[in-house]
Amino acid sequence: xxxxxxxxxxxxxxxxxxxxxxxxxxxxxxxxxxxxxxxxxxxxxxxxxxxxxxxxxxxxxxxxxxxxxxxxxxxxxxxxxxxxxxxxxxxxxxxxxxxxxxxxxxxxxxxxxxxxxxxxxxxxxxxxxxxxxxxxxxxxxxxxxxxxxxxxxxxxxxxxxxxxxxxxxxxxxxxxxxxxxxxxxxxxxxxxxxxxxxxxxxxxxxxxxxxxxxxxxxxxxxxxxxxxxxxxxxxxxxxxxxxxxxxxxxxxxxxxxxxxxxxxxxxxxxxxxxxxxxxxxxxxxxxxxxxxxxxxxxxxx
Numbered sequence: 001x002x003x004x005x006x007x008x009x010x011x012x013x014x015x016x017x018x019x020x021x022x023x024x025x026x027x028x029x030x031x032x033x034x035x036x037x038x039x040x041x042x043x044x045x046x047x048x049x050x051x052x053x054x055x056x057x058x059x060x061x062x063x064x065x066x067x068x069x070x071x072x073x074x075x076x077x078x079x080x081x082x083x084x085x086x087x088x089x090x091x092x093x094x095x096x097x098x099x100x101x102x103x104x105x106x107x108x109x110x111x112x113x114x115x116x117x118x119x120x121x122x123x124x125x126x127x128x129x130x131x132x133x134x135x136x137x138x139x140x141x142x143x144x145x146x147x148x149x150x151x152x153x154x155x156x157x158x159x160x161x162x163x164x165x166x167x168x169x170x171x172x173x174x175x176x177x178x179x180x181x182x183x184x185x186x187x188x189x190x191x192x193x194x195x196x197x198x199x200x201x202x203x204x205x206x207x208x209x210x211x212x213x214x215x216x217x218x219x220x221x222x223x224x225x226x227x228x229x230x231x232x233x234x235x236x237x238x239x240x241x242x243x244x245x246x247x248x249x250x251x252x253x254x255x256x257x258x259x260x261x262x263x264x265x266x267x268x269x270x271x272x273x274x275x276x277x278x279x280x281x282x283x284x285x286x287x288x289x290x291x292x293x294x295x296x297x298x299x300x301x
Contacts (some may be wrong), residue, residue, distance in 0.1 A: 002053075003022050003023045003053030003054050003097045004024055004053075005018045005020065005021070005022050005053075006021045006115070007021075010014050010061070010088055010089050010092045010093065011088070011092065012084075012241040013064075013105065014062060015063055015064060015069070015070035015072050016069060016070045017062070017064055017069045017070075017085060017088065017090065018061060018063075018067065018068035018069045018169050019059060019060065019061040019062075019070065019160065020043070020059075020060045020061070020074075021058070021059050021098045021158070022050040022058045022060075023055075023057035024057065025052035025057050027056070027130065029055065030056060030059065030097050030098060030122050030123075030199075030287075031056055031057040031058065031059055031095055031097075032049070032052055032057070032058050032059065032097045032100075032101060032283075032287065033089070033090070033100055033101070034049055034059065034060050034101045034102070034106070034107045035063075035100070035101065035102035035103070035107070035110055036060075036062070036101075036108030037105045037106045037107075038066065038102030038105045038106075038199075038202065038203055038206075039065075039067060039202050039205075039207060039218075040199035040200060040201070040202030040203035041063060041066065041150040042064050042066050042067035042068075042107075042194045042197040042198060043060040043062050043192055043200050044067070044190045044191075044193040044194040044197065045190045045194050045270055045272060045273055046060050048165075048190075048255065048276045048279070049101075049272065049280070049283075050184065051280050052086070052280070052283075052284065053292020055284060059089075059093065059095065059098075061089055062197070063085060064081065065077070065199050065201075067197040067256075068197070070145045075188055076151070077202055077216075077217055078178060078206075078217045079108075079112060079206075079208050079217060079218070079221065082109055082112075082114045082268070083113060086109065087113075087118070087120075090118075090120075095120075096120045097120045097121075097122055098120060098121060098122065099121075099122050099123045099124075099290070100121050100124050100125065100285045101116070101122070101123065101124075101125035101283065102125070102126065102127065102129060103127035103128050103129060104130075104162055104243075104266070105129055105206075105207075105243075106127075106129070107126045107128070107130070108129060108130065108133075108218075108221065108223075110124060110125075110126065110129075111126070111129075111131065111223050112223075112265050113300075114230055114232065115223060115226055115229060115230070121232060122232075122233075122290055123233045123234070123235070123237045123287060124232045124233070124234045124235070125234075125283055125287075126235070126236045126237070126252055127237050127271075127272070128162055128237070128238045128239065128242050128244040128271070129252070130244065130252075131223050131224045131227060131245060131248075131251050131252055132220070132221070132222045132223075132247050132251070133188060133214055133218050133219070133220070133221040133222065134220070134222065135232075135248060135251065136211070137211065137212045137213070137245060138212075139243075139245045139248055140210075140211040140212040140243060141212040141240060143174055143176065143243065143245070147175050147176060147289070148175065151176075154168055154169065154171075154172040155169065155172050158172070158291045159209075164209040164210070166189070166250070173210070179241060179268065180241060180242065180243045180268045181243065181269040182268060182269055182270045182273060182274065183239075183241060183266070183267065183268045183270065183274055184186065184270075184274045189274070190273060191270075197263070205217060205230070207220050208301065211243065212263060216244040216265075217296075224255065227251070227252065228255055228257070229255050230256050230257075231257065231258065232256075232258065233258050233259055233289075234256045234260070234284075235262065235283065235286040236249055236253050236256075236258070236260070236261045236262070236265075237261070237262045237264070237269045238261075238271065239263070239264050239265075239266075239267025239268045239269060239275075240263055240264065240267065240268075241265070241267065242266065242267070242269050242271075243269045244269065245269070249261065249263075251286045260286075262282045264278055264282075
């Protein structure tokens, strides 16, 4: 028997945030709420997480501005917009206790939610994510500069000219993504659907033109000094070839006291697609191992 599925919309700032729940909300199992990356990407590459539906409800949603959610043109994009949207999703769907998973930008958003003092979070899964956008940009620049010389020359030329939409630039960027975002077979339906629903305008407003040039609202974002406030069982999971490099992940693992790390050897930034069985098993085992709830320390001493 397949897990029940329900879809609908949460009202947020007078707009609609689309959501999908897979699993029986009446089962009593603590739901898994998953926050997708981007900003401006969609939930689609989380499709394998729906396997959890027989174990616990899985709640996915498209953040405002992308996918099946409304795309307002009168919002000034900021971290606060998306942090408050998490609150709205939890409140309107009655998600009083959750396992919280965020990948990439979604992991940043998960950290924001936790550090805002949110309650009812049983565990935290930080998937291919970061605590400092400056550290992230520096590491992406390092990865970029290890690409083939002709690719680097193309990136340099277009970045100097500001021609980020030039097909030549987009083609060169594929070399970076093929190494560090997704290393599996193509075409991949989840990624095709994500690309069809993504919002480049939101990405550029929040991040900038690429991963190593931060000109948007995320410029200067840094919660490294607050990681010690987190008193939750935390899983840091990533791929060996990830944009989330050893140095980026080490900051999370070393500064969050109750953390553990899983590295998937054949994956990059989307291990949920690249090594699905291992990823799902690791997250499932982690959630099942956690009992009770966690809390945010009110002081650090």
